[in-house]
Amino acid sequence: MTGPDILSAEYAADPFPFYREMLASFPVYRHPATGYHLISRHAEVTRVLQEPPFTNEIYAWQLEPVAGGRTIVQMDGEEHAYYRRLMGAPLRGSNFRERIVPEIERVSAGLIQALRDRGRADLREDYADLMPCEVVSVLLGLPEEDRSKFRRWFVSINAFMSNFGNDPAVTAAGLAARAEMTGYLRPLIEDRRARPRGDLLSAFCNAEIDGVPLDDRQIQAHCSTLIAANGDGTSATITYTLKELLMRPEHLRAARRDRSLIDRMHLEATRLNPPVHMLLRFTARDVDLPSGRVSAGSTVACMVAAAQRDPDRFDEPDVFNPYRAEIDPVRDFTPGGSIVHFGRGRHYCLGAHIARITVGIAVNQLLGALPDLRLADDADLTENGIFTRNLVRLPIAFTPAPRGATTAIWHKASRAGLA
Template sequence: MSTAQQVPDILSPEFAANPYPAYRVMRESAPLIHHEATQSWIVSRYEDVERVFKDRAGQFTTENYDWQIEPVHGRTILQLSGREHAVRRALVAPAFRGAELQEKFLPVIERNSRELIDAFRHTGRADLVADYATRFPVNVIADMLGLDKADHDRFHGWYTSVIAFLGNLSGDPGVAEAGARTRVEFAEYMFPIIRERREKPGDDLLSSLCAAEVDGVRMSDEDIKAFCSLLLAAGGETTDKAIASIFANLLAHPEQLAAVREDRSLIPRAFAETLRYTPPVHMIMRQTAADVELSGGTVPAGATVTCLIGAANRDGNRYREPDRFDIFRDDLTTTTAFSAAADHLAFALGRHFCVGALLAKAEVETGVGQLLDAMPDLRPADGFEVVEQGVFTRGPRSLPVRFTPRAA
């Protein structure tokens, strides 16, 4: 077992500026670190993170979410296990896969993307973060739920507070208070709408959640509110950063951008490689149910384990030239990249694999395709260099681009 002093601390400015050199040191010489400030055990190798996520032996739980996410969301599906988890997942999953996603919500995705692009396609310039990525997934989720998109700024403010709370590794009391306040405000906003949909259901996801029933079990108002809160935060933040990162990576590799522009069937490859190379979520935590042997030592029972997805996805024992962005690599399987059989770790694995993975794929394929149609000669603004920000979640701070203006 290694000590945190051997590598840059995950709370340090050096780590926040660029975590990848620290990830390399961790994987090679400090694969298991006890981090005093967060009272957690940090793991960074692919084999260890994969083992934690798949958890075939029942050694890792999500009990850490009792203190990590319940204060801002309420009790969510992520905290459940066994039959209770299976039933709740069966209640929400149909909207995020298959025919319902394609027939009911793909038009919603296409419309929201087009509306955002129409606002700047004629100008010849845009910031793909501020003008598109931060707005697109939140608008889609609000539209899917049948909420008023005019409340976008409130939704964005709420999910920003939630993500800040989840990434509050230093324990800033102001961030904690803002997160707790968000839970109250979101509940006050959602409960009247949920009651209305129960009485007068519409053709939207929120109405479907109100009516869904599996094995005689239905979701309570609190269940639905907590799921919507989780959906806005997790679906907004991750897709936001994924779309920005795809373009940041492609703009840094013009030959690959040209290939995607010519062959849109490569968009899933670009997405999968971005999830591996610059994942939106860099850390996911679990809690041990018993003493567990991992690379570098033993983690005691009842301990929090911080899984570094950003480190594991660049493990040279799993991927060749892991620090190279390559949408054509043959050691990343695109056909399974958006399922529980994925070989990258950005969506987690096992029973808690991201339920919204296919929604994210649909959003990315639509959004990237429409953006390339609107900006065929897309290029970075003069002198611009990508600066990533975030530790728990991470993505480009801004992405100003130029292109030839085009009419809608």
């Protein structure tokens, strides 16, 4: 018997019936067309994501060409540990929240201002897609006047990494974006080496490995990794969280009353609809899992979207329940939680912390600024994507607010938020 075909049109339209079939009848199987070994049960996905002999070297093809060098995503062992400390330290510094949260709030407020007097908008195109690019720009300390150029590179690099169909135009655009960004960053790198500031680019420019500073190519690779960690995934997380709230008025009312619930809404929305549906690993030797053998030399696809609906791990797995016992906002934004689309163990996504802050602010500011936010009457909630997945659009409607009320609404949202 052959397991579900993840390249079929039916799978692309709605993968969740396929995941139920995997969990029940094909927990480990080889997909003939890709050669991948697909693993779907939560316990086995968790093991593969965090234990040897499974490694991340498989990602060399996906990110390195647009990063311009090896990235933390494909590293293991001591090399990975060092770079994780290097990249993670500036994101955990004592003044990080004080410095970054007001900037993300400012970005969110500016995007809301651009749409709030229209009465209608596409929350994905007009808001969710723009937030992560702006946030990465802030983290790197890029000049505000250059954000439009960076946004174009950001989109092209993220599209390159999801180009499983090998579209030559997408490949060409991604490589062109990398070349342009390399040229753009060169004078900024020189400036940050001479005059460091409080941004992440300065941290990269003044870091050392065994007393040797990072070269331009290594810095470029780290910038690209930051784009990968905060790109399509953050956009989809904002979109799906807002979709679930707008479809469920009782949860929307609860989130308006108690903004601390936004973390739970975020986690449950993306448990059901993760922005990444599979994470890849490689194994150089045969491995016996409880559900079957993975042969040496295999690419392993951890079907995290299936694992997060595994009935052996989650009660009523297809039901949206932000209060479920299996969800814990304290643990689930760490490498040891039940949510696995961020990865697990040493390869837990460095961008998860930023995503949590960004999504919390993005949802909180919208709830404060648009009191009668609702789905548009003609909303089409079509999704697309195989490796990553998102709504094509999220059409919303609301009563346009008087221009004079803008500042008061934003300040109220800011004070009530998660910052």
